[in-house]
Amino acid sequence: MERDFYSRKARQEGYLARSIYKLRQINSKHNIISKNSGVLDLGCSPGGWVQYCSELGCSITGIDINPVKINGRNFKFRKIDVLSDDVFSLPGKFDAVISDMAPKTTGIKDLDRARSYNLALRALEIAKNNLKPNGNFLAKVFQGDEFIKFLNECKKYFSFVKCDKPMASKSKSIEMYIICKGLKTKN
Template identity: 40%
Template sequence: MVGTPSAMGKPYRPKDHYFKKAKQEGLRARSAFKVDEILKRYPFLKKGATVLDLGAAPGGFLQILADTVGPGGRVIGVDIVAIRPFTQPFVKTAVLDVLAEDFDAKLRELYDGPFDAVISDMAPKTSGIRTTDEARSLRLARKALEVSVTRGRPGSAFVAKLFMGGEFEEFRQEVRAHFEEVKLVRPEATRGASMEVYVIGLVRMASGPKSE
Protein backbone atom coordinates (compact mmCIF):
# COMPACT_ATOMS: atom_id res chain seq x y z
CA MET A 1 0.00 0.00 0.00
CA VAL A 2 1.51 3.28 -1.09
CA GLY A 3 1.06 6.06 1.43
CA THR A 4 -1.38 5.60 4.26
CA PRO A 5 -3.80 2.65 4.39
CA SER A 6 -6.77 4.97 4.75
CA ALA A 7 -8.95 5.52 1.71
CA MET A 8 -11.24 8.43 1.13
CA GLY A 9 -14.39 8.36 3.18
CA LYS A 10 -15.44 7.99 6.78
CA PRO A 11 -13.32 6.27 9.42
CA TYR A 12 -13.84 2.53 9.58
CA ARG A 13 -13.56 -0.14 12.25
CA PRO A 14 -10.54 -2.24 11.31
CA LYS A 15 -11.61 -5.34 13.21
CA ASP A 16 -14.51 -6.16 10.94
CA HIS A 17 -15.48 -9.50 9.41
CA TYR A 18 -12.71 -9.56 6.80
CA PHE A 19 -10.07 -8.37 9.25
CA LYS A 20 -10.92 -11.24 11.60
CA LYS A 21 -11.16 -13.72 8.74
CA ALA A 22 -7.72 -12.69 7.48
CA LYS A 23 -6.23 -13.29 10.94
CA GLN A 24 -7.91 -16.68 11.18
CA GLU A 25 -6.57 -17.75 7.77
CA GLY A 26 -3.04 -16.46 8.34
CA LEU A 27 -3.33 -13.71 5.74
CA ARG A 28 -1.28 -10.55 6.12
CA ALA A 29 -4.12 -8.18 5.22
CA ARG A 30 -7.86 -8.15 4.63
CA SER A 31 -7.06 -6.92 1.11
CA ALA A 32 -6.13 -10.51 0.22
CA PHE A 33 -9.84 -11.23 -0.13
CA LYS A 34 -10.13 -8.52 -2.80
CA VAL A 35 -7.65 -10.06 -5.19
CA ASP A 36 -8.97 -13.53 -4.37
CA GLU A 37 -12.46 -12.45 -5.47
CA ILE A 38 -11.11 -10.81 -8.62
CA LEU A 39 -9.18 -13.94 -9.60
CA LYS A 40 -12.20 -16.15 -8.96
CA ARG A 41 -14.40 -13.95 -11.14
CA TYR A 42 -11.77 -13.52 -13.86
CA PRO A 43 -9.26 -16.41 -13.67
CA PHE A 44 -6.59 -14.81 -15.83
CA LEU A 45 -3.65 -16.22 -13.84
CA LYS A 46 -2.56 -19.80 -14.35
CA LYS A 47 0.02 -22.04 -12.70
CA GLY A 48 3.50 -21.03 -13.77
CA ALA A 49 2.56 -17.42 -14.57
CA THR A 50 4.68 -14.37 -13.77
CA VAL A 51 2.92 -11.50 -12.01
CA LEU A 52 3.91 -8.05 -10.75
CA ASP A 53 2.20 -6.60 -7.65
CA LEU A 54 2.59 -2.82 -7.28
CA GLY A 55 1.88 -1.37 -3.85
CA ALA A 56 2.31 -4.85 -2.41
CA ALA A 57 2.87 -4.15 1.32
CA PRO A 58 2.12 -5.79 3.68
CA GLY A 59 1.76 -8.78 1.33
CA GLY A 60 -1.87 -9.87 1.38
CA PHE A 61 -2.14 -9.83 -2.41
CA LEU A 62 1.22 -11.59 -2.69
CA GLN A 63 -0.01 -14.52 -0.60
CA ILE A 64 -2.96 -15.12 -2.92
CA LEU A 65 -0.87 -14.58 -6.05
CA ALA A 66 1.79 -17.03 -4.84
CA ASP A 67 -0.85 -19.70 -4.19
CA THR A 68 -2.34 -19.06 -7.63
CA VAL A 69 0.82 -19.31 -9.77
CA GLY A 70 2.55 -21.93 -7.63
CA PRO A 71 6.28 -22.72 -7.33
CA GLY A 72 6.60 -22.93 -11.11
CA GLY A 73 5.61 -19.29 -11.39
CA ARG A 74 7.14 -16.00 -10.31
CA VAL A 75 5.73 -13.23 -8.13
CA ILE A 76 7.36 -9.79 -7.89
CA GLY A 77 6.10 -7.36 -5.24
CA VAL A 78 7.25 -3.78 -4.80
CA ASP A 79 6.30 -0.93 -2.49
CA ILE A 80 7.82 2.21 -0.99
CA VAL A 81 7.96 0.38 2.34
CA ALA A 82 9.68 -2.91 3.11
CA ILE A 83 7.64 -6.10 2.80
CA ARG A 84 8.27 -8.91 5.25
CA PRO A 85 10.10 -11.62 3.29
CA PHE A 86 8.31 -14.69 2.00
CA THR A 87 9.60 -18.21 2.51
CA GLN A 88 8.77 -19.19 -1.07
CA PRO A 89 11.83 -18.60 -3.28
CA PHE A 90 9.65 -17.68 -6.27
CA VAL A 91 8.28 -14.62 -4.43
CA LYS A 92 10.65 -11.66 -4.65
CA THR A 93 10.08 -8.25 -3.06
CA ALA A 94 11.82 -4.89 -3.20
CA VAL A 95 11.49 -1.34 -1.92
CA LEU A 96 10.86 0.80 -5.00
CA ASP A 97 9.03 4.06 -5.68
CA VAL A 98 6.96 3.69 -8.84
CA LEU A 99 7.02 7.45 -9.42
CA ALA A 100 10.81 7.73 -9.20
CA GLU A 101 12.70 8.45 -12.42
CA ASP A 102 14.75 5.27 -12.09
CA PHE A 103 11.81 2.96 -11.32
CA ASP A 104 11.66 1.28 -14.72
CA ALA A 105 15.40 0.58 -14.70
CA LYS A 106 15.30 -0.80 -11.16
CA LEU A 107 12.33 -3.00 -11.99
CA ARG A 108 14.27 -4.47 -14.91
CA GLU A 109 17.16 -5.18 -12.56
CA LEU A 110 14.72 -7.07 -10.37
CA TYR A 111 13.16 -8.97 -13.28
CA ASP A 112 13.80 -8.36 -16.96
CA GLY A 113 11.17 -10.60 -18.53
CA PRO A 114 7.54 -10.06 -19.49
CA PHE A 115 4.63 -10.29 -17.06
CA ASP A 116 1.44 -12.30 -17.45
CA ALA A 117 -0.33 -9.79 -15.21
CA VAL A 118 0.40 -6.42 -13.64
CA ILE A 119 -1.69 -5.78 -10.54
CA SER A 120 -1.76 -2.51 -8.64
CA ASP A 121 -3.23 -1.97 -5.20
CA MET A 122 -1.46 1.38 -4.90
CA ALA A 123 -3.24 4.20 -3.13
CA PRO A 124 -1.95 7.70 -2.41
CA LYS A 125 -1.39 9.24 0.96
CA THR A 126 -4.76 10.91 1.29
CA SER A 127 -5.17 14.61 1.98
CA GLY A 128 -8.90 14.65 2.67
CA ILE A 129 -9.39 16.87 -0.38
CA ARG A 130 -11.36 14.72 -2.77
CA THR A 131 -10.14 16.20 -6.06
CA THR A 132 -6.52 16.05 -4.89
CA ASP A 133 -6.82 12.45 -3.76
CA GLU A 134 -8.55 11.43 -6.99
CA ALA A 135 -5.74 13.03 -9.02
CA ARG A 136 -3.06 11.26 -6.99
CA SER A 137 -4.86 7.95 -7.34
CA LEU A 138 -5.15 8.45 -11.09
CA ARG A 139 -1.43 9.20 -11.39
CA LEU A 140 -0.58 5.90 -9.73
CA ALA A 141 -3.08 3.97 -11.83
CA ARG A 142 -1.69 5.49 -15.03
CA LYS A 143 1.83 4.50 -14.03
CA ALA A 144 0.61 0.96 -13.41
CA LEU A 145 -1.02 0.94 -16.84
CA GLU A 146 2.20 2.17 -18.41
CA VAL A 147 4.09 -0.71 -16.81
CA SER A 148 1.44 -3.17 -17.98
CA VAL A 149 1.59 -1.93 -21.56
CA THR A 150 5.40 -1.89 -21.74
CA ARG A 151 6.15 -5.03 -19.71
CA GLY A 152 3.06 -7.21 -20.10
CA ARG A 153 3.19 -9.96 -22.69
CA PRO A 154 0.48 -10.11 -25.40
CA GLY A 155 -2.62 -11.61 -23.82
CA SER A 156 -1.66 -10.46 -20.33
CA ALA A 157 -3.98 -8.89 -17.76
CA PHE A 158 -4.04 -5.63 -15.83
CA VAL A 159 -5.68 -4.72 -12.52
CA ALA A 160 -5.54 -1.32 -10.84
CA LYS A 161 -7.25 0.19 -7.84
CA LEU A 162 -8.58 3.67 -8.50
CA PHE A 163 -10.57 6.28 -6.60
CA MET A 164 -13.73 7.12 -8.53
CA GLY A 165 -13.56 10.69 -9.79
CA GLY A 166 -13.90 13.12 -12.62
CA GLU A 167 -11.34 11.48 -14.92
CA PHE A 168 -12.37 7.92 -14.16
CA GLU A 169 -14.09 7.39 -17.53
CA GLU A 170 -11.07 8.81 -19.33
CA PHE A 171 -8.83 6.28 -17.60
CA ARG A 172 -11.19 3.43 -18.43
CA GLN A 173 -10.95 4.43 -22.09
CA GLU A 174 -7.16 4.41 -21.82
CA VAL A 175 -7.31 0.82 -20.57
CA ARG A 176 -9.77 -0.11 -23.34
CA ALA A 177 -7.24 1.12 -25.91
CA HIS A 178 -4.88 -1.71 -24.95
CA PHE A 179 -7.09 -4.58 -23.76
CA GLU A 180 -9.83 -6.56 -25.45
CA GLU A 181 -12.11 -6.40 -22.42
CA VAL A 182 -12.37 -3.98 -19.49
CA LYS A 183 -14.26 -4.85 -16.31
CA LEU A 184 -14.99 -2.94 -13.11
CA VAL A 185 -15.09 -4.71 -9.75
CA ARG A 186 -15.83 -3.44 -6.27
CA PRO A 187 -14.89 -6.48 -4.15
CA GLU A 188 -17.03 -7.45 -1.19
CA ALA A 189 -14.09 -6.86 1.15
CA THR A 190 -13.96 -3.17 0.19
CA ARG A 191 -14.71 -0.91 3.13
CA GLY A 192 -18.16 0.62 2.97
CA ALA A 193 -17.09 4.27 2.87
CA SER A 194 -14.28 3.74 0.38
CA MET A 195 -14.42 5.37 -3.06
CA GLU A 196 -12.19 2.72 -4.59
CA VAL A 197 -12.91 0.40 -7.50
CA TYR A 198 -10.71 -2.00 -9.45
CA VAL A 199 -10.33 -1.55 -13.19
CA ILE A 200 -9.47 -4.83 -14.92
CA GLY A 201 -8.04 -5.15 -18.40
CA LEU A 202 -8.24 -8.63 -19.94
CA VAL A 203 -6.14 -9.86 -22.89
CA ARG A 204 -3.62 -7.18 -23.80
CA MET A 205 -3.43 -6.74 -27.54
CA ALA A 206 -0.15 -7.48 -29.26
CA SER A 207 -0.34 -4.49 -31.57
CA GLY A 208 -0.57 -0.81 -30.67
CA PRO A 209 -3.61 0.80 -29.04
CA LYS A 210 -7.00 0.42 -30.66
CA SER A 211 -8.14 3.29 -32.84
CA GLU A 212 -11.45 4.86 -31.97
Protein backbone atom coordinates in the same frame (compact mmCIF):
# COMPACT_ATOMS: atom_id res chain seq x y z
CA MET B 1 -18.79 -3.86 10.49
CA GLU B 2 -17.55 -5.32 7.21
CA ARG B 3 -14.01 -3.98 7.70
CA ASP B 4 -13.79 -5.71 11.03
CA PHE B 5 -15.04 -8.96 9.49
CA TYR B 6 -12.35 -9.11 6.79
CA SER B 7 -9.61 -7.82 9.09
CA ARG B 8 -10.51 -10.43 11.70
CA LYS B 9 -10.74 -13.14 9.05
CA ALA B 10 -7.30 -12.21 7.69
CA ARG B 11 -5.72 -12.41 11.15
CA GLN B 12 -7.43 -15.72 11.91
CA GLU B 13 -6.29 -17.23 8.62
CA GLY B 14 -2.71 -15.92 8.93
CA TYR B 15 -2.83 -13.31 6.18
CA LEU B 16 -0.98 -10.00 6.30
CA ALA B 17 -3.87 -7.89 5.02
CA ARG B 18 -7.58 -7.99 4.37
CA SER B 19 -6.90 -7.06 0.74
CA ILE B 20 -6.22 -10.73 -0.04
CA TYR B 21 -9.98 -11.29 -0.12
CA LYS B 22 -10.47 -8.51 -2.68
CA LEU B 23 -7.99 -10.13 -5.06
CA ARG B 24 -9.37 -13.61 -4.41
CA GLN B 25 -12.92 -12.42 -5.20
CA ILE B 26 -11.85 -10.52 -8.32
CA ASN B 27 -9.72 -13.38 -9.63
CA SER B 28 -12.37 -16.03 -9.06
CA LYS B 29 -14.78 -13.90 -11.09
CA HIS B 30 -12.47 -12.59 -13.84
CA ASN B 31 -9.47 -14.98 -13.96
CA ILE B 32 -6.79 -12.29 -14.17
CA ILE B 33 -4.09 -14.50 -12.64
CA SER B 34 -3.61 -18.11 -13.72
CA LYS B 35 -1.84 -20.78 -11.70
CA ASN B 36 1.94 -20.76 -12.05
CA SER B 37 2.02 -17.47 -13.95
CA GLY B 38 4.50 -14.61 -13.63
CA VAL B 39 3.07 -11.66 -11.70
CA LEU B 40 4.33 -8.13 -11.09
CA ASP B 41 2.73 -6.70 -7.93
CA LEU B 42 3.00 -2.90 -7.79
CA GLY B 43 2.82 -1.43 -4.29
CA CYS B 44 3.02 -4.93 -2.83
CA SER B 45 3.29 -3.98 0.86
CA PRO B 46 2.03 -5.32 3.25
CA GLY B 47 1.86 -8.50 1.17
CA GLY B 48 -1.70 -9.83 1.05
CA TRP B 49 -1.75 -10.00 -2.73
CA VAL B 50 1.68 -11.67 -2.72
CA GLN B 51 0.29 -14.33 -0.37
CA TYR B 52 -2.65 -14.99 -2.69
CA CYS B 53 -0.43 -15.26 -5.78
CA SER B 54 1.90 -17.59 -3.87
CA GLU B 55 -1.05 -19.87 -3.15
CA LEU B 56 -1.58 -20.09 -6.91
CA GLY B 57 2.04 -21.14 -7.40
CA CYS B 58 2.93 -17.92 -9.22
CA SER B 59 6.38 -16.39 -9.53
CA ILE B 60 5.94 -12.92 -8.06
CA THR B 61 8.06 -9.81 -8.31
CA GLY B 62 6.86 -7.27 -5.76
CA ILE B 63 7.72 -3.60 -5.92
CA ASP B 64 7.26 -1.12 -3.10
CA ILE B 65 9.08 1.58 -1.17
CA ASN B 66 8.00 -0.14 2.06
CA PRO B 67 9.42 -3.51 3.13
CA VAL B 68 7.41 -6.71 2.92
CA LYS B 69 7.62 -9.41 5.59
CA ILE B 70 7.42 -12.35 3.22
CA ASN B 71 10.10 -14.81 2.24
CA GLY B 72 9.62 -17.39 -0.40
CA ARG B 73 11.40 -18.99 -3.28
CA ASN B 74 8.75 -17.72 -5.71
CA PHE B 75 8.83 -14.12 -4.43
CA LYS B 76 11.38 -11.44 -5.28
CA PHE B 77 11.07 -8.08 -3.55
CA ARG B 78 12.50 -4.97 -5.20
CA LYS B 79 12.64 -1.71 -3.26
CA ILE B 80 11.72 0.59 -6.11
CA ASP B 81 9.55 3.69 -6.23
CA VAL B 82 6.98 3.13 -8.99
CA LEU B 83 7.40 6.78 -9.95
CA SER B 84 11.08 6.24 -10.79
CA ASP B 85 12.26 5.02 -14.18
CA ASP B 86 13.93 2.01 -12.48
CA VAL B 87 10.62 0.20 -12.75
CA PHE B 88 11.02 0.05 -16.52
CA SER B 89 14.29 -1.89 -16.31
CA LEU B 90 12.92 -5.02 -14.65
CA PRO B 91 14.11 -8.22 -16.31
CA GLY B 92 11.58 -10.31 -18.20
CA LYS B 93 7.92 -9.89 -18.99
CA PHE B 94 4.92 -10.87 -16.87
CA ASP B 95 1.61 -12.63 -17.47
CA ALA B 96 -0.15 -10.20 -15.12
CA VAL B 97 0.56 -6.81 -13.57
CA ILE B 98 -1.53 -6.03 -10.50
CA SER B 99 -1.77 -2.81 -8.51
CA ASP B 100 -3.55 -2.15 -5.25
CA MET B 101 -1.72 1.16 -4.90
CA ALA B 102 -3.49 4.04 -3.24
CA PRO B 103 -2.24 7.50 -2.37
CA LYS B 104 -1.84 8.68 1.17
CA THR B 105 -5.22 10.29 1.60
CA THR B 106 -5.54 13.91 2.70
CA GLY B 107 -9.28 14.06 3.27
CA ILE B 108 -9.56 16.46 0.33
CA LYS B 109 -11.64 14.28 -1.97
CA ASP B 110 -10.70 15.88 -5.29
CA LEU B 111 -6.99 15.78 -4.45
CA ASP B 112 -7.16 12.15 -3.27
CA ARG B 113 -9.02 11.11 -6.42
CA ALA B 114 -6.54 12.93 -8.66
CA ARG B 115 -3.62 11.24 -6.91
CA SER B 116 -5.30 7.84 -7.27
CA TYR B 117 -5.83 8.50 -10.98
CA ASN B 118 -2.16 9.43 -11.42
CA LEU B 119 -1.03 6.24 -9.66
CA ALA B 120 -3.37 4.17 -11.81
CA LEU B 121 -2.02 5.84 -14.97
CA ARG B 122 1.52 5.05 -13.84
CA ALA B 123 0.50 1.42 -13.20
CA LEU B 124 -0.94 1.29 -16.72
CA GLU B 125 2.33 2.59 -18.20
CA ILE B 126 4.26 -0.03 -16.25
CA ALA B 127 1.85 -2.75 -17.38
CA LYS B 128 2.18 -1.76 -21.04
CA ASN B 129 5.96 -1.95 -20.71
CA ASN B 130 6.23 -5.12 -18.61
CA LEU B 131 3.41 -7.39 -19.79
CA LYS B 132 3.73 -10.25 -22.22
CA PRO B 133 1.50 -9.98 -25.31
CA ASN B 134 -2.09 -10.81 -24.33
CA GLY B 135 -1.21 -10.22 -20.64
CA ASN B 136 -3.63 -9.02 -17.97
CA PHE B 137 -3.72 -5.92 -15.78
CA LEU B 138 -5.62 -5.10 -12.59
CA ALA B 139 -5.58 -1.69 -10.92
CA LYS B 140 -7.37 0.09 -8.12
CA VAL B 141 -8.59 3.61 -8.80
CA PHE B 142 -10.86 5.93 -6.82
CA GLN B 143 -14.14 6.88 -8.47
CA GLY B 144 -14.21 10.51 -9.50
CA ASP B 145 -13.92 12.81 -12.49
CA GLU B 146 -10.99 10.87 -13.95
CA PHE B 147 -12.46 7.40 -13.46
CA ILE B 148 -14.14 7.10 -16.89
CA LYS B 149 -11.10 8.73 -18.49
CA PHE B 150 -8.90 5.99 -17.02
CA LEU B 151 -11.32 3.27 -18.10
CA ASN B 152 -11.25 4.61 -21.67
CA GLU B 153 -7.46 4.82 -21.62
CA CYS B 154 -7.29 1.13 -20.66
CA LYS B 155 -9.62 0.24 -23.55
CA LYS B 156 -7.01 1.53 -26.01
CA TYR B 157 -4.55 -1.16 -24.93
CA PHE B 158 -6.62 -4.17 -23.82
CA SER B 159 -9.19 -6.38 -25.55
CA PHE B 160 -11.43 -6.63 -22.47
CA VAL B 161 -11.93 -3.92 -19.83
CA LYS B 162 -14.40 -3.98 -16.97
CA CYS B 163 -14.73 -2.43 -13.54
CA ASP B 164 -15.67 -4.29 -10.36
CA LYS B 165 -15.99 -3.67 -6.65
CA PRO B 166 -15.47 -6.89 -4.68
CA MET B 167 -17.56 -7.73 -1.64
CA ALA B 168 -14.43 -7.40 0.53
CA SER B 169 -14.29 -3.66 -0.26
CA LYS B 170 -16.00 -1.42 2.22
CA SER B 171 -19.43 -0.45 0.89
CA LYS B 172 -18.73 3.27 1.47
CA SER B 173 -15.33 3.10 -0.23
CA ILE B 174 -14.86 4.97 -3.50
CA GLU B 175 -12.32 2.40 -4.70
CA MET B 176 -13.00 0.42 -7.85
CA TYR B 177 -10.90 -2.17 -9.60
CA ILE B 178 -10.30 -2.04 -13.33
CA ILE B 179 -9.90 -5.48 -14.88
CA CYS B 180 -8.02 -5.47 -18.19
CA LYS B 181 -7.42 -8.64 -20.17
CA GLY B 182 -5.56 -9.30 -23.39
CA LEU B 183 -2.87 -6.67 -23.92
CA LYS B 184 -3.07 -5.77 -27.58
CA THR B 185 0.10 -6.20 -29.59
CA LYS B 186 1.53 -3.23 -31.42
CA ASN B 187 1.03 -3.28 -35.18
